[in-house]
Amino acid sequence: MASSRSRMTSSSLIFTFLVYLVLPSVCRSADSDQLQDFCVADLSSTVNVNGFPCKPASSVTSEDFFFDGLMKEGNTDNIFGSNVTSGNVLSFPGVNTLGISMNRVDIAPGGMNPPHIHPRSTESGVVIQGKVLVGFVTTGNVFYSKVLTVGQMFVIPRGLVHFQLNIGKEKALLVTAFNSQNPGVVTVSLNLFASRPSIPNSVLTKAFQVDDNVVNAIKSKLG
Secondary structure, eight states, X not given: OHHHHHHHHHHHHHHHHHHHHHHHHHHTOSSOOOSSSOOOBOTTOOOOBSBOOBOOGGGOOGGGGOOOTTSSOOOOOSTTSEEEEEESTTTOGGGTTTOXXXXXXXXXXXXXXXXXXXXXXXXXXXXXXXXXXEEEEOTTOOEEEEEEOTTOEEEEOTXXXXXXXXXXXXXXXXXXXXXXXXXXXXXXXXXXXXXXXXXXXXXXXXXXXXXXXXXXXXXXXXX
C-alpha cells in the first residue's frame, strides 16, 4: 500500500513538473504553433473551429503562398482620412496557423488611423513614407508617444489602445506586422458609438459625462 502511494506521488510530481515545463512555451505565442509545414486556410469550409481548417494538400498551389494585396494604395477618402489593407488569414489564406500577418496603412495629410485595439496580437510597424505621431495608452492610463519619420519603427503591446496620426504635409504610409494570423481590430469610437444595436445613450452619457445631444451628434457622424 505504501509502495502504491509512493508511486502515485512520484507520478504526480512528474506530471506537475511537465505542466510547468510546457506551460510557459504555450503562453509565449499569440497563436498556437502549427503541427505541419503549412495549413492553407479553406475559407469556404462550413466547419466551425477556432481558426480555419486546411485545404487538401492536393489543392494547394504556389499562389497560396504569395499575396500582392499590399501593393495598392488604399482609399483615404473617409471621415478618418485613412485606410488599412489587411494581409491576414481572411485575405491571405497561406498564413493560416503560422501566427503572422501584416497590414498596409495609408493616411492622408491630417488623417489618422483612429484609436483602436488588437485583442489577439502585439503590433510592430515601420514608417515607409511621411511623418506620423504614434501613441498608445497602458492599462494604468499612461500615454506613450513619439513622432516618427521614414525608417523608424514602433511596437504596440497586445490589447492596448493606440493610434497613428499623420502630422506631415504629405501622405503617410506604414507597414505593420502582427504575431497572429488574425489579430482582430476594435476601433474604439465605432465600437462605442456605431454598434448595432446601439449602446443606450444613458450608458454613454454617464461614461463620458456629457448630455444626450453630444452623444447623438457623435452617433450621427459615425453611424
